[in-house]
Amino acid sequence: MVGYSIPPFFTGPLVIVVFAVQLGWLPSTYDTLHEVIDWDTFVIQLKQMVLPVMVLALQTTAQISRYMRASMLDNLNQDYVRTARAKGLSEWVVVMMHVLRNSMIPVVTVIALNLPSIFGGAIITEQIFKVNGIGQQLIGAIYANDLPTIQTLTFIFAVLIVFFNLLADVIYGLLDPRIRYD
Numbered sequence: 001m002v003g004y005s006i007p008p009f010f011t012g013p014l015v016i017v018v019f020a021v022q023l024g025w026l027p028s029t030y031d032t033l034h035e036v037i038d039w040d041t042f043v044i045q046l047k048q049m050v051l052p053v054m055v056l057a058l059q060t061t062a063q064i065s066r067y068m069r070a071s072m073l074d075n076l077n078q079d080y081v082r083t084a085r086a087k088g089l090s091e092w093v094v095v096m097m098h099v100l101r102n103s104m105i106p107v108v109t110v111i112a113l114n115l116p117s118i119f120g121g122a123i124i125t126e127q128i129f130k131v132n133g134i135g136q137q138l139i140g141a142i143y144a145n146d147l148p149t150i151q152t153l154t155f156i157f158a159v160l161i162v163f164f165n166l167l168a169d170v171i172y173g174l175l176d177p178r179i180r181y182d
Contacts, residue, residue, distance in 0.1 A: 003062030011055045012128035019051060026050050029130040052129045056122060060114045067110045071103035078102075104175050112168030116160040 006014075020028035030048045075081065076099055084094045123135030134153065141149035 001062075001066075003058045004066060006058070008055050008059065008124050009128070011058055012051075012125055015051050015054060016128070030132075052125050052131055055125050055128070056118055060118060063114065064107060064110055068103060068107050071106050072099055075099045075103050101175055105172060108168050108171050108175065112164045115164045116157060119157060119160060 016028045019026045027048050028051070030052065031044075072095075076095075080102075081094060081099060084098050085091075119134065122133060123138055125131070126133045126135035127139060134156075138150065138153045140146075141153070
């Protein structure tokens with residue numbers, strides 16, 4: 001609940017204070033000004049990615065785990081689970097092969113709706129960590145009153161929403177054999 005409740009604009013400065021300022025483990029901002037690409041530069045880039053990725057993944061992971069737990073608990077009491085147990089299948093096989101597959105359907109919906117919102121959350125996170133990305137581009141276009149860039153990025157976000165919803169519908173058919181698209 002904590003990960004689901006805390007927004008990125010609060011989590012970002014919090015992880016900067018803890019991991020960059022207090023502990024000194026990770027850099028607080030993202031620096032892309034490396035001319036030579038070698039192993040040391042790669043390690044520096046990975047260290048710079050940890051905090052922004054952590055902030056972006058915290059809310060999404062909390063929401064997915066919450067839905068997965070609720071769906072698993074709901075499916076554990078179904079008739080097909082009792083039948084699988086009565087056949088003598090081990091508890092691991094029952095849970096992983098029967099319950100997990102049927103529990104994934106609502107979780108796929110949550111994932112499909114959250115993937116485009118990661119790009120929206122990236123706008124705030126990119127501002128906090130000084131990452132030059134699509135969010136930084138959108139904020140710069142808004143400040144510059146660059147309407148074609150704003151429209152293009154908004155269109156890209158809309159296409160991502162449609163694409164991930166379509167992908168979720170296709171995955172529904174793979175997870176549940178009762179769902180067929182003709």
